[in-house]
Amino acid sequence: MIEIAVNRERFSAWYRVIAPAYAGMPYSGMGAARRGGRFNRPGQEALYLSLDEPTALAEYRQDNPWLPPGTICTFFVDCLQVADLRAGFDPDKWASLWADYEVDWRTEWFGRGVEPPTWYMADDVVAAGLDGILFPSQAQPGSVNLVIYDSSHKSRSELQVYDPDNRLANTKQTAKATGR
Numbered sequence: 001m002i003e004i005a006v007n008r009e010r011f012s013a014w015y016r017v018i019a020p021a022y023a024g025m026p027y028s029g030m031g032a033a034r035r036g037g038r039f040n041r042p043g044q045e046a047l048y049l050s051l052d053e054p055t056a057l058a059e060y061r062q063d064n065p066w067l068p069p070g071t072i073c074t075f076f077v078d079c080l081q082v083a084d085l086r087a088g089f090d091p092d093k094w095a096s097l098w099a100d101y102e103v104d105w106r107t108e109w110f111g112r113g114v115e116p117p118t119w120y121m122a123d124d125v126v127a128a129g130l131d132g133i134l135f136p137s138q139a140q141p142g143s144v145n146l147v148i149y150d151s152s153h154k155s156r157s158e159l160q161v162y163d164p165d166n167r168l169a170n171t172k173q174t175a176k177a178t179g180r
Helices: 030-035 053-061 096-100 105-112 117-127 168-178
Strands: 004-006 012-018 046-050 071-077 081-084 132-136 144-149 159-161
Touching (some): 012 053, 046 053, 053 071, 053 144, 096 117, 105 117, 117 132, 117 144
Antiparallel strands (some): 004 081, 012 046, 012 071
Protein backbone atom coordinates (compact mmCIF):
# COMPACT_ATOMS: atom_id res chain seq x y z
CA MET A 1 0.00 0.00 0.00
CA ILE A 2 1.25 3.49 -0.84
CA GLU A 3 0.24 6.57 1.10
CA ILE A 4 -0.54 9.32 -1.37
CA ALA A 5 -0.07 13.03 -0.80
CA VAL A 6 -1.26 15.44 -3.45
CA ASN A 7 0.86 18.55 -3.76
CA ARG A 8 -1.67 21.34 -4.38
CA GLU A 9 0.44 24.33 -3.41
CA ARG A 10 0.33 26.90 -6.17
CA PHE A 11 3.82 27.17 -7.56
CA SER A 12 5.70 25.52 -4.73
CA ALA A 13 9.38 26.21 -5.37
CA TRP A 14 11.99 23.43 -5.62
CA TYR A 15 15.66 23.59 -6.59
CA ARG A 16 18.13 21.63 -8.66
CA VAL A 17 21.73 21.97 -9.78
CA ILE A 18 21.90 20.92 -13.41
CA ALA A 19 25.11 19.47 -14.87
CA PRO A 20 26.41 21.46 -17.86
CA ALA A 21 25.62 18.62 -20.28
CA TYR A 22 21.92 18.86 -19.39
CA ALA A 23 21.55 22.62 -18.76
CA GLY A 24 19.88 23.11 -22.13
CA MET A 25 17.34 20.39 -21.24
CA PRO A 26 16.24 21.33 -17.71
CA TYR A 27 13.16 19.07 -17.67
CA SER A 28 15.10 16.00 -18.71
CA GLY A 29 15.71 13.33 -16.13
CA MET A 30 18.08 11.54 -18.49
CA GLY A 31 21.16 12.36 -16.43
CA ALA A 32 19.78 10.16 -13.65
CA ALA A 33 18.72 7.59 -16.24
CA ARG A 34 22.32 7.04 -17.41
CA ARG A 35 23.39 5.06 -14.35
CA GLY A 36 20.28 5.05 -12.21
CA GLY A 37 19.65 6.91 -8.97
CA ARG A 38 18.28 6.41 -5.50
CA PHE A 39 14.70 6.02 -6.74
CA ASN A 40 15.21 5.18 -10.43
CA ARG A 41 16.65 2.32 -12.42
CA PRO A 42 19.12 2.86 -15.26
CA GLY A 43 17.12 3.94 -18.29
CA GLN A 44 14.30 5.42 -16.20
CA GLU A 45 13.91 9.18 -16.54
CA ALA A 46 13.86 10.84 -13.12
CA LEU A 47 14.22 14.50 -12.21
CA TYR A 48 15.48 15.03 -8.65
CA LEU A 49 14.60 18.32 -6.95
CA SER A 50 15.32 19.66 -3.45
CA LEU A 51 13.18 21.82 -1.18
CA ASP A 52 15.93 24.41 -0.66
CA GLU A 53 19.14 25.60 -2.30
CA PRO A 54 21.61 24.19 0.28
CA THR A 55 20.07 20.73 -0.16
CA ALA A 56 20.23 21.01 -3.96
CA LEU A 57 23.94 21.84 -3.68
CA ALA A 58 24.57 19.01 -1.19
CA GLU A 59 22.73 16.51 -3.40
CA TYR A 60 24.68 17.62 -6.46
CA ARG A 61 27.99 17.42 -4.64
CA GLN A 62 27.22 14.02 -3.04
CA ASP A 63 30.48 12.62 -1.61
CA ASN A 64 32.74 14.91 -3.65
CA PRO A 65 34.59 17.41 -1.43
CA TRP A 66 34.56 19.87 -4.36
CA LEU A 67 31.55 21.32 -6.11
CA PRO A 68 31.55 20.41 -9.82
CA PRO A 69 30.31 23.01 -12.34
CA GLY A 70 26.56 23.29 -12.55
CA THR A 71 23.63 25.65 -12.92
CA ILE A 72 21.25 26.04 -9.98
CA CYS A 73 17.64 26.52 -11.03
CA THR A 74 14.26 27.04 -9.43
CA PHE A 75 11.41 24.77 -10.49
CA PHE A 76 7.75 25.30 -9.75
CA VAL A 77 5.72 22.16 -9.06
CA ASP A 78 1.95 22.08 -8.94
CA CYS A 79 -0.64 19.34 -8.38
CA LEU A 80 1.56 16.27 -8.80
CA GLN A 81 0.43 13.10 -7.07
CA VAL A 82 3.33 11.68 -5.11
CA ALA A 83 4.09 9.02 -2.55
CA ASP A 84 5.01 10.95 0.59
CA LEU A 85 7.87 9.47 2.63
CA ARG A 86 8.73 12.67 4.52
CA ALA A 87 7.60 11.20 7.84
CA GLY A 88 9.58 8.00 7.24
CA PHE A 89 8.41 4.41 7.22
CA ASP A 90 5.15 3.57 8.98
CA PRO A 91 4.25 -0.16 8.92
CA ASP A 92 0.56 0.70 9.17
CA LYS A 93 0.70 2.70 5.92
CA TRP A 94 3.51 1.18 3.88
CA ALA A 95 4.44 -2.27 2.56
CA SER A 96 7.45 -3.75 4.40
CA LEU A 97 9.74 -3.12 1.41
CA TRP A 98 9.50 0.62 2.11
CA ALA A 99 11.30 0.16 5.45
CA ASP A 100 14.52 0.03 3.38
CA TYR A 101 14.12 3.46 1.76
CA GLU A 102 17.37 4.65 3.38
CA VAL A 103 19.52 1.83 1.95
CA ASP A 104 22.53 3.18 0.05
CA TRP A 105 21.55 2.31 -3.50
CA ARG A 106 25.11 2.83 -4.79
CA THR A 107 26.53 0.23 -2.42
CA GLU A 108 23.83 -2.23 -3.43
CA TRP A 109 24.09 -1.71 -7.19
CA PHE A 110 27.74 -0.81 -7.80
CA GLY A 111 29.27 -2.62 -4.80
CA ARG A 112 27.21 -5.81 -4.65
CA GLY A 113 25.56 -5.95 -8.08
CA VAL A 114 22.14 -6.19 -6.40
CA GLU A 115 19.15 -4.07 -7.40
CA PRO A 116 18.41 -1.75 -4.47
CA PRO A 117 14.97 -1.93 -2.81
CA THR A 118 14.38 1.72 -3.70
CA TRP A 119 14.14 0.74 -7.37
CA TYR A 120 11.28 -1.60 -6.54
CA MET A 121 9.66 1.25 -4.62
CA ALA A 122 9.91 3.39 -7.76
CA ASP A 123 8.32 0.55 -9.76
CA ASP A 124 5.40 0.52 -7.30
CA VAL A 125 4.94 4.29 -7.53
CA VAL A 126 4.96 4.33 -11.33
CA ALA A 127 2.63 1.29 -11.49
CA ALA A 128 0.23 3.13 -9.16
CA GLY A 129 0.12 6.02 -11.65
CA LEU A 130 1.85 8.49 -9.32
CA ASP A 131 4.18 11.23 -10.52
CA GLY A 132 6.96 10.74 -7.99
CA ILE A 133 8.15 10.44 -4.41
CA LEU A 134 8.76 13.01 -1.65
CA PHE A 135 11.57 11.72 0.58
CA PRO A 136 14.05 12.81 3.24
CA SER A 137 17.44 13.94 1.96
CA GLN A 138 20.43 11.85 2.98
CA ALA A 139 22.88 14.52 1.83
CA GLN A 140 21.22 17.22 3.95
CA PRO A 141 19.50 15.65 6.99
CA GLY A 142 16.28 17.44 7.92
CA SER A 143 15.52 18.50 4.36
CA VAL A 144 13.34 16.99 1.65
CA ASN A 145 13.74 15.93 -1.96
CA LEU A 146 11.26 15.16 -4.70
CA VAL A 147 11.83 12.77 -7.59
CA ILE A 148 9.54 13.21 -10.59
CA TYR A 149 9.18 10.44 -13.16
CA ASP A 150 8.68 11.13 -16.86
CA SER A 151 9.54 14.77 -16.12
CA SER A 152 10.17 15.85 -19.70
CA HIS A 153 6.54 15.02 -20.54
CA LYS A 154 4.91 16.95 -17.68
CA SER A 155 2.83 19.95 -18.66
CA ARG A 156 4.25 23.38 -17.82
CA SER A 157 1.31 23.87 -15.45
CA GLU A 158 2.64 20.89 -13.43
CA LEU A 159 6.39 21.45 -13.75
CA GLN A 160 8.07 24.68 -14.83
CA VAL A 161 11.65 25.88 -14.61
CA TYR A 162 12.12 29.56 -13.76
CA ASP A 163 14.03 30.88 -16.76
CA PRO A 164 12.51 34.27 -17.68
CA ASP A 165 15.34 35.20 -20.06
CA ASN A 166 15.51 31.76 -21.74
CA ARG A 167 19.17 31.38 -20.73
CA LEU A 168 19.03 27.60 -20.37
CA ALA A 169 17.89 27.08 -23.97
CA ASN A 170 20.99 28.96 -25.14
CA THR A 171 23.41 27.00 -22.94
CA LYS A 172 24.36 24.37 -25.52
CA GLN A 173 24.62 26.90 -28.35
CA THR A 174 26.88 29.14 -26.26
CA ALA A 175 29.09 26.21 -25.28
CA LYS A 176 29.46 25.11 -28.92
CA ALA A 177 30.15 28.65 -30.17
CA THR A 178 32.91 29.28 -27.61
CA GLY A 179 34.43 25.80 -27.91
CA ARG A 180 33.67 24.91 -24.30
